[in-house]
Amino acid sequence: MVTETSLSPGQHKKLSRIVYEESGVVLNEKKYSLLLARLAKRMRITKIASVSDYINVISSDPEEFDEFIDATTTNHTFFFRENKHCEYLIKILDKKTPLKIWSAASSSGEEAFSIAVQLLANSFSLSIFASDVSDSMLKLGRRAVYPMERVKNVPSSMLHTYFQKGKDRWKDHVRVKPAVQQLVTFAKFNLLSDTPADTFDIIFCRNVMIYFDTPTRQKVVDNLCRALKPGGYFFVGLAESLNGLDHSLKTVLPSGYQKK
Numbered sequence: 001m002v003t004e005t006s007l008s009p010g011q012h013k014k015l016s017r018i019v020y021e022e023s024g025v026v027l028n029e030k031k032y033s034l035l036l037a038r039l040a041k042r043m044r045i046t047k048i049a050s051v052s053d054y055i056n057v058i059s060s061d062p063e064e065f066d067e068f069i070d071a072t073t074t075n076h077t078f079f080f081r082e083n084k085h086c087e088y089l090i091k092i093l094d095k096k097t098p099l100k101i102w103s104a105a106s107s108s109g110e111e112a113f114s115i116a117v118q119l120l121a122n123s124f125s126l127s128i129f130a131s132d133v134s135d136s137m138l139k140l141g142r143r144a145v146y147p148m149e150r151v152k153n154v155p156s157s158m159l160h161t162y163f164q165k166g167k168d169r170w171k172d173h174v175r176v177k178p179a180v181q182q183l184v185t186f187a188k189f190n191l192l193s194d195t196p197a198d199t200f201d202i203i204f205c206r207n208v209m210i211y212f213d214t215p216t217r218q219k220v221v222d223n224l225c226r227a228l229k230p231g232g233y234f235f236v237g238l239a240e241s242l243n244g245l246d247h248s249l250k251t252v253l254p255s256g257y258q259k260k
Contacts, residue, residue, distance in 0.1 A: 109141025131189035196227035207237035
């Protein structure tokens with residue numbers, strides 16, 4: 001039976017280091033409660049009673065290791081979050097040019113599908129590469145089914161055109177229509193260790209670097225900038241910036257940049 005979970009300083013340091021080395025997410029003392037809550041949930045699910053036993057399991061079981069990383073790095077998201085970036089692109093981009101877009105750290109797909117429906121509604125041609133380090137989030141993105149509360153910011157006209165309302169037990173959910181789904185490709189990608197195999201006109205990497213320290217942010221930005229075409233656009237979250245980092249980008253709006 002799983003008892004109340006607590007972490008010794010050594011266990012907190014070890015688990016934080018595991019998360020940092022795998023994902024770049026910093027879980028310092030201020031994030032102790034978050035780490036503890038996510039860890040306790042995994043221990044309840046796996047019916048492992050002690051933290052030391054759980055640490056041994058993730059050291060030898062790749063599947064549970066991935067589940068632990070998923071649990072400690074997954075964040076809340078919703079449709080049309082921080083939408084000024086997309087509104088800006090719709091105003092300044094040429095509709096005649098097909099767009100290749102990367103939604104890095106795409107979580108469960110809301111960002112990628114938000115971009116897709118808005119560009120479609122404005123007659124753009126596009127393809128989106130949606131990546132995340134979390135297998136469970138990628139699975140949700142590919143399923144493309146979301147609670148109604150996640151789409152409350154979507155205009156009713158777009159909701160009618162690009163989403164299907166669920167019935168019976170799915171009555172409080174919507175599914176992204178196939179015409180939109182086919183524009184988005186989901187794949188696992190680690191921003192710290194994987195190398196982009198393509199180049200893009202636009203890259204969104206929002207609300208993830210806020211959890212990184214400066215060396216990790218620099219590494220991620222270097223990696224992403226190499227995948228950004230000259231003149232391409234790069235967006236981070238509104239609570240983030242590239243201040244203090246070396247890069248070849250110019251600011252075009254808050255948290256929005258263009259490659260020189």
